Amino acid sequence: MAERPTTSWRHGIAEEAEELSAGTLDPECACMASLFPEELLTTTDSVLDGFEGELPGLGEAPDEQVFAVVERVVLALNAVNDANNGGTFETDEREELCDYIDESLTEHGVDVAALTARHGLGPYQLTNKWRKW
Template structure:
C-alpha cells in the first residue's frame, strides 16, 4: 500500500459513514479535525524520503498521537475502543510504508485514548 491509498482509506471515511447512519459519537467537526491531523502525519512521513531513520519516523508518530489526544479531549472523548484500533492500525501502516517494521504498539507511549 502506498501513501496515496492510505490517505484515501483513513479511519475517518468509515467514521463519516457511521455518522451518516446516526452514530452520534461523530460530528463533522471531530472528523475534519482528525482528517487534518492524519493528512499532516502522512505528509510529514512522505517528506522524510526513502531512507528515514527510526527516530525521524517516531518523532511524527509522537506528534500525531499527541495531536489526536488534544482533539479527543476537545471533542468530548469520541475516540473509543474501535476508533483507537482503527487509528493505531492507520498510524502503524503509515510507518510501515515509511520503512519502520515493529511488532509492538508504537503509539502506546503517548496515547491517552
C-alpha cells in the same frame, strides 16, 4: 493506501442516515452522527493530513525521526480527543487510528515490527508512550 478511520466513520454516518430515511432504523438507535460530529471529523482529518505530509522518506529515516512523527500525530490526536470531552476515541476508534498509523508508516517503507522490536516494544505498542485515548 491505508484508509483513514474518518472515511469509515463518514460512511457509517451516511449509511445510518439512509436507513433512517428509509424507515429501516429506529431513530432511537441512531448514534453515528452524535458519536462523530463534523467538527471531530474535520479536526481529525487535519491531524491526519499533517501526519501524511511527514511520511515521505521515513523509510530511510533514523528511528528517532520516525518516533518523532508518531509522537506528533498521537499528541495532536490526544488534543482532538480532549477537545471532545476526552471520550471520543474509544476502543474501536483507537484500534482504527493505531492501525492507520502503522499501515501508513509501512506503506512508506518503515518496518514497524522491526522498529518496535529494536526499542523493546511489542508489535502494537508504537503509540502507547504518548497516547491518552
